[in-house]
Amino acid sequence: MNTRLPHWPAQHLAAFRVVLVLTVLTGLVYPLAMTAAAQVPGxxxxxxxxxxxxxxxxxxxxxxxxxxxxxxxxxxxxxxxxxxxxxxxxxxxxxxxxxxNQGPESVVDTLPTGDDPTTGKASLLTQVCSRSKAVAELEGVNGARPFCTGDGVGATLGVFYEGGTSGAVTRVVSLNQACPVRPFLTTYQGTGVECAKPGEDYSRAVTVPVRGDAPAHPEVPADAVTxxxxxxxxxxxxxxxxxxxxxxxxxxxxxxxxxxxxxxxxxxxxxxxxxxxxxxxxxxxxxxxxxxxxxxxxxxxxx
Incomplete structure (x- = not known):
């Protein structure tokens, strides 16, 4: 005489069997097989x-x-x-x-305010420039590279125009060179270049990276600075x-x-x-x- 379990217990028993089989396969057989394979020479x-x-x-x-x-x-x-x-x-x-997480448009530094250098943040460009300068000093080579100043920061100007984004140039600031540093350019389009004052708002300026006269292929390779x-x-x-x-x-x-x-x-x-x-x-x-x-x-x- 066949006796069948009620529907509800039968479902749970089937589920338990599946869990048991999968536990043995994935929790025991598979790890042991992978461990054994890992011992193969090579x-x-x-x-x-x-x-x-x-x-x-x-x-x-x-x-x-x-x-x-x-x-x-x-x-x-x-x-x-x-x-x-x-x-x-x-x-x-x-x-x-x-x-x-900095891209090619990261060319303007956040200059530190006061005596706490942690309040500032170097742009990707300045990081590349400073690293190139440091490597060049270590190896005794020329660390010049495009868009970098001689003191190892991004050569980036903030240009103020009479019409906002066009017209006559009214003011130019070297955004990554904090005062009293002497700017890498004396003038830009006939206007004197100022050093940057930490904390001052230059958001209205048009950002202009300056390539300079560095060689197209610097002596310090790209992987040394990135x-x-x-x-x-x-x-x-x-x-x-x-x-x-x-x-x-x-x-x-x-x-x-x-x-x-x-x-x-x-x-x-x-x-x-x-x-x-x-x-x-x-x-x-x-x-x-x-x-x-x-x-x-x-x-x-x-x-």
Whole structure:
């Protein structure tokens, strides 16, 4: 004699069976299968986060996440290749990955008021200009680039016209150069250029970036002055590595040829020979430097 459960208990029993089967498959079988697959030679390192070790065998980070090669005050350690800038937290913070969210129209600074520099905010243009100036001083090259002043801020004028946006020029202000700094231009269209007064409203002015006479192709590469979208990219361009190479050789007291060989060994080409650009992994390169040319003071601070 067949006995059938009432409709309501039968539905709940079926649901319980489905949950039990899915729990076993997705909570036990699948994780165990993925763990087993991760142990396959060639995959195990990536499954563990592409961890890398230092010359002394200690864990030195991940080949996928960049690091800042600076001292406790944030100054570049001259014996190391420098990474590109990072907007992730205080720099290469894997818990705060992100971009600066500033675009090509970010050319006017918010000048700090009083003695508190945190009340100001640099535009993307000024960030690029100041970084180019700093890199140039470190590497001993010309850091000039279009739309930048000689003192490392965006060359941006606020032009006041008699008719609002047209007509005769009545006043010109160098928006990113706070008084009493001398403006990068003396006159613009026959009108004297003023330095900017922090806190003063220049919203009625027409913003005019000035290209200047800098070369179209600056000596300091673009990746040396801009951050990646994630803020964690451990790569720099071969051009930026080449720019730093003389300093590294000088600081380590070795022939530049040996350093260049290490750079070549840590340079990857385009994916499938087509996608992307050649890149140099700075983290792995600096570890290779310490292995090949150890220095007693080769200790870095930072992310």
């Amino acid at each position: 995959l195990s390192s990536k499954a563990e986060g592409s961890r890398i070790t230092g010359p002394d065998g200690s864990r030195a980070g991940s080949a996928l996440i960049g690091q800042s090669f600076t001292d406790a005050e944030g100054n570049p350690l001259k014996q190391y290749f420098q990474s590109r800038p990072s907007n992730a937290g205080t720099g290469y913070d894997a818990g705060a990955s992100g971009a600066g 951050a990646s979208a994630s803020g964690l990219d451990p790569h720099i361009s071969p051009a930026y590595a080449e720019l730093q190479l003389p300093r590294i050789a000088r600081e380590r007291g070795v022939d530049a040829k040996g350093i260049r060989t290490l750079v070549d060994e840590h340079t990857t080409g385009r994916a499938l020979g087509v996608f992307g650009e050649p890149a140099v992994n700075v983290v792995e390169l600096n570890l290779a430097l310490d292995r090949a040319y150890p220095r007693p003071d080769s200790k870095k601070q930072g992310a």
